Amino acid sequence: RKEVEQDPGPFNVPEGATVAFNCTYSNSASQSFFWYRQDCRKEPKLLMSVYSSGNEDGRFTAQLNRASQYISLLIRDSKLSDSATYLCVVTPLRSGGYNKLIFGAGTRLAVHP
Amino acid sequence: DAMVIQNPRYQVTQFGKPVTLSCSQTLNHNVMYWYQQKSSQAPKLLFHYYDKDFNNEADTPDNFQSRRPNTSFCFLDIRSPGLGDAAMYLCATSRLPGGQSTDTQYFGPGTRLTVL
Numbered sequence: 001r002k003e004v005e006q007d008p009g010p011f012n013v014p015e016g017a018t019v020a021f022n023c024t025y026s027n028s029a030s031q032s033f034f035w036y037r038q039d040c041r042k043e044p045k046l047l048m049s050v051y052s053s054g055n056e057d058g059r060f061t062a063q064l065n066r067a068s069q070y071i072s073l074l075i076r077d078s079k080l081s082d083s084a085t086y087l088c089v090v091t092p093l094r095s096g097g098y099n100k101l102i103f104g105a106g107t108r109l110a111v112h113p
Numbered sequence: 114d115a116m117v118i119q120n121p122r123y124q125v126t127q128f129g130k131p132v133t134l135s136c137s138q139t140l141n142h143n144v145m146y147w148y149q150q151k152s153s154q155a156p157k158l159l160f161h162y163y164d165k166d167f168n169n170e171a172d173t174p175d176n177f178q179s180r181r182p183n184t185s186f187c188f189l190d191i192r193s194p195g196l197g198d199a200a201m202y203l204c205a206t207s208r209l210p211g212g213q214s215t216d217t218q219y220f221g222p223g224t225r226l227t228v229l
Contacts, residue, residue, distance in 0.1 A: 041201075041225070042222065044203070046218075100161075101156075103155035105154055105155045
């Protein structure tokens with residue numbers, strides 16, 4: 001079983017739609033959780049951190065359910081510029097003094113006019 | 114204002130011909146990472162440096178080596194590239210120790226390696 005699993009998509013949605021991505025992780029001791037965005041042939045960029053209390057940044061809302069080992073990302077009012085791959089990222093319990101990022105393979109989003 | 118710089122952006126090499134990819138950073142971060150990302154796959158950590166301490170991932174092939182001559186620079190050496198090593202190679206940095214904010218890794222734009 002992969003450490004971080006995501007639906008690869010693609011999710012094809014019209015502009016203005018609301019879309020939700022899900023992610024599950026296998027290590028219950030995981031410590032930190034993030035969503036990264038990766039445009040085609042570019043590097044991953046941090047979109048937002050994910051907290052148990054849930055957090056929102058504009059049109060983006062992230063949620064963590066530790067009991068179910070489940071992370072979600074909700075995008076409201078989709079824009080063409082939201083088209084990208086969204087990577088779910090987990091860090092295990094810190095060891096050896098560094099934070100190792102475990103990436104999911106990503107969910108591809110395509111927003112069309 | 115580039116913070117993590119990778120050169121070259123595109124690299125073509127021949128099967129078995131050694132190649133070196135470079136990464137530099139202006140963030141003065143103490144940790145530098147190398148990831149390999151193949152098409153439609155997750156970035157996979159190869160190794161990292163915590164200051165001068167080298168930490169290899171258990172499943173990183175011996176064909177991959179790294180050097181960090183100073184805080185700013187880190188190199189990825191592929192001794193004998195095979196066709197299966199064609200990928201995007203991403204360098205990242207972070208600052209440790211600290212709290213939640215130090216979990217942020219800053220990625221360079223990557224080097225896309227083609228093996229002929």
